[in-house]
Amino acid sequence: MKMKSLLLCFMISSSLLLMSFAAAKAVTCDPMQLSSCADAILSAAKPSAACCAKLKQQQPCFCQYAKTPSLKGYINSKNGRKVAETCKCLSCC
Template structure:
């Protein structure tokens, strides 16, 4: 696959995730589940770059929502990847067992 095609695929996939996640309902009153909040992690999830401090803070903030994201078939294929698991582990947020 050509590099430009792969980059385009990733960009389209991330945009799709953002659109789908904008309608995500809150899990509790303390945390509003909104996967768009994880956008600072997009680079770390789609490549092998280390997550930023902002990414880690957002993962910790959205931790109560991760099972909800994993249950969404449109999000699961992006959230349940080896890179996403590595980012969560690097940030000190164990990947949930749902």
């Protein structure tokens, strides 16, 4: 009986720990955080390291951005896809 209680306690603790890590990785979708990518998207320039870092941070938001009328033209543009590919931030929506 004691072993079962110990195992149950371990399982609950592990679950809570995993849930806290998932919550810590939550991203606030803010397209303005991608302003460092503007030159690369608008002029086909090579994306900066800062741009790639922000793209990776905002990657969970790409599908939302792709559905937003004011943003989808940039996200789905040839240069937008090229920047995402260069930064290794491909998304499947």
